[in-house]
Amino acid sequence: MPKKPTGKERVDPASQRALRKFKAEIFQVLGHPTRIHIIECLRDGELSVKDIQLRLGIESSNASQHLALLRASKLVTNRKAGNQVFYAIRDPLLIEALDVMRRYFHAHLEDAMGLLRDLREDA
């Protein structure tokens, strides 16, 4: 997609709308603490649903529902192995993007919650 130095690019407005909707859906999927937690757990490799459920301390149905959302938005992949299903982050680019977001979060933590000034993150 070449960029035109002219003022306005002529792109189909419907496509623009659809692209924004697509972006918003991705962000919305990321917009829940449990799903953030799941993705953070998957950062270092795949996990079974049971693993995730135990780590987060949630109902299995709840885990399933969140995983279904992550699956539907193509953020994760699922691999069936015998009795269980293993989930993993689909594209390492997502991790990279989240790392940049993490820089933003930490730069503005104090704005939103001054109580957590002593928060540290292990790299």
Added chain:
Amino acid sequence: MPKKPTGKERVDPASQRALRKFKAEIFQVLGHPTRIHIIECLRDGELSVKDIQLRLGIESSNASQHLALLRASKLVTNRKAGNQVFYAIRDPLLIEALDVMRRYFHAHLEDAMGLLRDLREDA
């Protein structure tokens, strides 16, 4: 503050939970097409509410509500100038983060193609 001196976790779980909640709130604010649109419009500089409302073609109350959310989450700043209020992106780091996300979005545009097709069929 309950801390685990095990060496495995260096941050207490309550803070971790709070941090995830904070991240989720930011993502959720980004998780709406209208707010995505507003931020994209503000990319190149500040705009008044009226400008935004006209560009997006939405009710002024609707614009105000979305801007209130962006304001509450500290993603934008608002500057009152006489009769009107100008909004701007607060931290260029957000733009940087969104650019990385954009790379992710474009890498997975195929996933969005289904959306595009559905939208075209509606129109």
Added chain:
DNA sequence: GTCGTATCTGCGCATCTTCGCATATAGTTC
């Protein structure tokens, strides 16, 4: 086949979101 475990899905309920309309507040101009 039966039993036990892992995962998913349907349902009901409570809560949150989003929109437009109406109204309120602030600033400018006369």
Added chain:
DNA sequence: GAACTATATGCGAAGATGCGCAGATACGAC
């Protein structure tokens, strides 16, 4: 002061979301 524009806020309805529980499905062990 009145009249006008620009933003913000309250309200209510329609829809979306999240949770736990119960039930369904799939797989392995026996």
